[in-house]
Structures are given as structure tokens and as C-alpha cells.
Amino acid sequence: MQEAYATSLPAVIRGEEAFQAARRQKRNAAFLGAAVVLVCLIIAAWISEAHPATLWAGLPRIFEYFTRILPDLRWAALFASAETEGSIAFWFYRLPEWALLILETANMAALATLLGSAVSLLLAFPAARNIAPSGLVYNLTRRFLEALRTIPEIVYALIFVWAFGVGALAGILAIALHSAGANGKLFAEAIENADMKPWDGVTSAGGSWFAACRFAILPQVLPNILSYLLLRFEVNIRSASVIGFVGAGGIGEELYKVISFNYYEEISAIILLIILTVVIVDLLSEKLRHAAIGRLEAAR
Amino acid sequence: MKTGASMLEIERLTRRFGSKTAVDGVSLSIPAGQMVGVIGRSGAGKSTLLRMINRLTEPSEGRIIFDGQDVTQLKGRALRDWRMRSAMIFQQFNLVQRLDVLTNVLVGRLNQRPMLSSMFKMFTAEERAMALTALDRFDLAEAALQRADTLSGGQQQRVAIARALMQNPRLILADEPIASLDPRNSKIVMDALRDVNRDGLTVLVNLHDLTTARNYCDRIVALNAGRVVFDGPPAELTAARIREVYGVTEEEFAEEAALAVGATPHQLAVA
Numbered sequence: 018m019q020e021a022y023a024t025s026l027p028a029v030i031r032g033e034e035a036f037q038a039a040r041r042q043k044r045n046a047a048f049l050g051a052a053v054v055l056v057c058l059i060i061a062a063w064i065s066e067a068h069p070a071t072l073w074a075g076l077p078r079i080f081e082y083f084t085r086i087l088p089d090l091r092w093a094a095l096f097a098s099a100e101t102e103g104s105i106a107f108w109f110y111r112l113p114e115w116a117l118l119i120l121e122t123a124n125m126a127a128l129a130t131l132l133g134s135a136v137s138l139l140l141a142f143p144a145a146r147n148i149a150p151s152g153l154v155y156n157l158t159r160r161f162l163e164a165l166r167t168i169p170e171i172v173y174a175l176i177f178v179w180a181f182g183v184g185a186l187a188g189i190l191a192i193a194l195h196s197a198g199a200n201g202k203l204f205a206e207a208i209e210n211a212d213m214k215p216w217d218g219v220t221s222a223g224g225s226w227f228a229a230c231r232f233a234i235l236p237q238v239l240p241n242i243l244s245y246l247l248l249r250f251e252v253n254i255r256s257a258s259v260i261g262f263v264g265a266g267g268i269g270e271e272l273y274k275v276i277s278f279n280y281y282e283e284i285s286a287i288i289l290l291i292i293l294t295v296v297i298v299d300l301l302s303e304k305l306r307h308a309a310i311g312r313l314e315a316a317r
Numbered sequence: 318m319k320t321g322a323s324m325l326e327i328e329r330l331t332r333r334f335g336s337k338t339a340v341d342g343v344s345l346s347i348p349a350g351q352m353v354g355v356i357g358r359s360g361a362g363k364s365t366l367l368r369m370i371n372r373l374t375e376p377s378e379g380r381i382i383f384d385g386q387d388v389t390q391l392k393g394r395a396l397r398d399w400r401m402r403s404a405m406i407f408q409q410f411n412l413v414q415r416l417d418v419l420t421n422v423l424v425g426r427l428n429q430r431p432m433l434s435s436m437f438k439m440f441t442a443e444e445r446a447m448a449l450t451a452l453d454r455f456d457l458a459e460a461a462l463q464r465a466d467t468l469s470g471g472q473q474q475r476v477a478i479a480r481a482l483m484q485n486p487r488l489i490l491a492d493e494p495i496a497s498l499d500p501r502n503s504k505i506v507m508d509a510l511r512d513v514n515r516d517g518l519t520v521l522v523n524l525h526d527l528t529t530a531r532n533y534c535d536r537i538v539a540l541n542a543g544r545v546v547f548d549g550p551p552a553e554l555t556a557a558r559i560r561e562v563y564g565v566t567e568e569e570f571a572e573e574a575a576l577a578v579g580a581t582p583h584q585l586a587v588a
Binding site for chain 1: 355371373388398399400401402405407409410411412413414415416420424425427428430432435438460477480483484529
């Protein structure tokens, strides 16, 4: 045993011993925690029948699928017309239709984000613990927002397709409802982090609850809300791309079709288009966020 | 000392936070037009007392009567109307930092605005003129369109006083209005409070600094552990009386009170 510290002051010895004891305790707790997590993981995998053997056996098939959907491109014909096999134009021979569908998808996402976030903005104030008019109102709005975001978009979409028929409207409403629940929680948490001194200021001047929300809280949380809104737009582009699987509009319907009919090259073409769109929206919204927040900071 | 019919009656006002009693059976009778300084150490209940009068904090027991009306029973619209008449000024100014100065002053008119127009920040030209007049009184009309957080502490507190005046209040409740300010701005703010008092408004001001309280107030109320331990004209609050009431010398009292509000003691006396 190393006694390097034994020659030092009693305070040093006591301190070192206390430190060793605390470290031992922390390590034991960490080991115990890791063991519990590991056991839970094994049990969960066993119950959900996620056997490593199945994973191992299926892995090559995933790569096989990917090689199948890869286009058959040839260097010599790469930039030839759509009639020549092996050209990019041949791979994307239905680009005009897809471009329209992608545009529809982006529009669905934008509308759904705006609609949903408008609802969240209204519900976020009663759902913020620091300013909720009463515990009952707080709990009711919180639970309502939870319900909104717990139900998957695809379930909403199935209901709305049944109610309004096949088309983008069903998709927009489905995504909007989910966005309302998801953003409502984030907005409410932004409000809970707001400084309450302006709230006292407005309230002490005789302003109503609504006036205090509008004047004391909203200006503080607006940059945050804008950030969340743009983030939600990006998320919704992805959602809108698959929601068409159940006939709720957008590129998803087409994607579902080419997957079911095993039009392998078209699958990769559409997925590439979706990825490109998400990248473009990512870049744009980043710029937009900086510009808008910069303006908010500068002006008022 | 200005006197009049007793306007504000505080009867056995009490506030408990859990097992702790912040304000313990305080009774005060304040005539219209008086300037009352409330002093006390940290935790003496000064802030709680003022906030209870405006009903930002709910009393546990006791009553507040203003012009014969029981303020403690008010609810909804009537409560908001009372808050408009008893304007508050805070140590940290409590402005909306991200809004411009003009809108911050117009917050004082929110009580009189219909709900929908206030949601769109719509105020009448008359109200804007009123706000600009109030700002001009404190040499801040030029800063009307600047954001509040671009102003210094002293300027912000003047904006807060302009906001209070927009409420057309009968009473001003100032909670440590100069504790976060330098001596020059402290003087400007205290002078402003004295001016509005001379215009006929009743002023209740929490102060940690005895010298300022003696110089500006008609009457001093000293609190200790939530109870009134002195109530009278400044001349009667001698150093001997301070020692008798608080058990410390005036210097110790000043140092302790200044520390509690985060101010530097020797800088604070405002003459």
C-alpha cells in the first residue's frame, strides 16, 4: 500500500481518506448502475425478440438491398439524354413529377408547422408552471399536449384520410396536431425559464394575465420560439415525406409505390431527392434563424 | 408634514411563508399625501408588506382598507383596477428588457386598454403623448424607441417611475428603488419620488439607508422580524433609538442593510 501521504499533516491524511472513500462509493454506484442497465437491456432484447443472431443473419441482406437500389450508371453515358441507359437523366427520368411532389411535401411541412405552432403558442402559456392561472389549468393543458404528441402522425393521418379522403389536407392536419403537442412542451419550457420580474411589473400595473403574457413573457421567449419553429419545420419535412404511405399526400405515396413494386433504381432516386431537400431546408433555416434572431436582437 | 384624512388603513396584516412569519400583525394608518419610509434589516418583511398592499403577495391575515374599500377582498377586474391605483416601483426596475422604452411606459395604460387592441400593442396617440410627456419629465423622451436593456440602471428606474405615473395612481409603492443605483442616480430617483409626492401622491418607500429615509420622508416606519418597532417623524429616530430597537449601532445597521440588498454602504447616503 502506498503511504506517500502518511508523512503529511493529519488534515491531509483525513482528507485523502475521505476522498478515497467518496471515490470508492461513486465507483461502486457506477458499477451497480451499469450492471442494472445491462440486465434491463438483455431482458428487453429477449422480450422483444431482438436476437443478435437474427441481426447477424440479416445484416448482409441490408447491404444486398442497398446494392440493388443503386443506379446502373455508366461513365460514358453519364450526361446523355433520358433515353440512354446508364445516364443520370435515365435514373431520374420522372424528375418533373417528383419535383412537384417534393414541393408539395415541403408545403405540407411548412403549413403544418405554422398551424401546429400557432396552437402550441396559445397552449404554451397555460402549460407553463410559473404563470399558469391554476394547477388544474396547468395539468389539463400539459396532459392535452402530451396526448397530442404521443399519438403518432401516421395514426392521425389514417383517421384524417378516412375523414377527408386521400390528399395533402389529411397529411397537413396530422403533422400539425403532432407539432402542436411537441412544440407546445418546448414553448412552455422556454416560458418557464423566462425572467419573472417583468411579469411582476406588468401585473403590478393592473395588467391582466393575457397582457402579462403578451408584454412580459412573449418578447423574452420569441427568439427561442422561432428557433423551435424552424427546427420543427426540418423535422416535419421528414414526416411529410413518409406520411404519404397512407395516402396523406406528398412524395411518400410515390415512395411507397416504388418500394412495393420493387422499382429499385427509383427508390434510390427518390430517397436522394428527399435527402437533398432536407439538406437545403437545413441550410436555409439556419440562415433564416440567424437573420431573424439577429433582427430581433437589434430592433426590439 | 402633510396630513389629511386617513387614506390607507392597514389592520393587523400578516403573511406567513410556511412556518416563517414574514409580516406579523402590522397596523398602520397613512393619511393622503404622506411620504412614508419603511426601514428594516434584511428579512424584516419590508418587501412583503409593500407587495401585499399591491396584492402581488396575498396576505395570510388582516385587512387593507383604502378610502373605505377593503382591498384584500378584491378579485378580477376590481383587483386589477386597484393595482393600477397603487403603482409599484421595484429594486430591479422590472421593465421588459426586450421592449422599447415607450412600450414599457405604455404598460402603465394596459389596464385601460381593451384586451384585443393591447394584444397587438395598439395604443392611442393620446396615450403615446402621455407616455412621452412622462418620459420627458425625466429627460428620457429621446430614448423612447431604444430597447430598455440599452439604458443604464438609473435611466431604467426613471422609465419605471414614468410607467408608474402612467397608471394615474393614488399611491406609489417603491420597493428599494435606489438599492441598485449609484449615488447620483439615487438622488435623481429619490427627488423624482419627492416631486410626485408633492404633486399629491402618497408614497410608501422601502429603504435600507437611514440617511436617505431621514432626508426624504415625513414619517419613518421601522420593521423588525415582521413587526413595527418604530413609527414616527424622522427626528425621533435617533441613533440611540436605533440601538434600542435593533440592538446594533447605526453604522452596523447601515452596513448590514446595505449588504442585504447588494449595495455598498458608504456610497449610499443621499442628501
